[in-house]
Amino acid sequence: MTDSSSPRRSAYARLLDRAIRILAMRDHSEKELRRKLAAPVMGKNGPEAMEATPEDIDSVIQWCFESRYLDDARFTRLFIASRSRKGYGPARIRQELNQKGIARQEIEQAMYECETDWQALAREQAERKFGTPLPTVFAQKVKVQRFLLNRGYLMEDIQALFTSRFV
Helix, strand or coil, X not given: CCCCCCCCCCXXXXXXXXXXXXXXXXXXXXXXXXXXXXXXXXXXXXXXXXCCCHHHHHHHHHHHHHCCCCCHHHHHHHHHHHHHHCCCCHHHHHHHHHHCCCCHHHHHHHXXXXXXXXXXXXXXXXXXXXXXXXXXXXXXXXXHHHHHHHHXXXXXXXXXXXXXXXX
């Protein structure tokens, strides 16, 4: 006879289903997936703690890597492409990837391999925000620089916007 309080499926099986559902939505880094798998699940009566052990989580992560559902290099490439399409610069993208648990070496390799023209992207963002002839007055140029720095562009890319116009 079975105990009525025990779950019908093992914690590992439920954890694996949860991981696949999470990864079906979008790619995640290993650190993100671990955090989400360890977090309580929202049930009908509020958050419910998972009975999964750290070993269960490790096993699920390992299975996801082996099945190619989880790939930090692919995640990094897709994240760089996504964030650059949204107008963010390389410094901000590096910082966000670092927060997501991607190793600095992997970040630098992916940034090197990506074919993004950061100067062109910075120009596009500045023109979208401040208009086609970029300002020439110092006070207005400072606003453009501050905006682009906050978006994560490097100072040399920002300065190239103002020097290349006169060449």
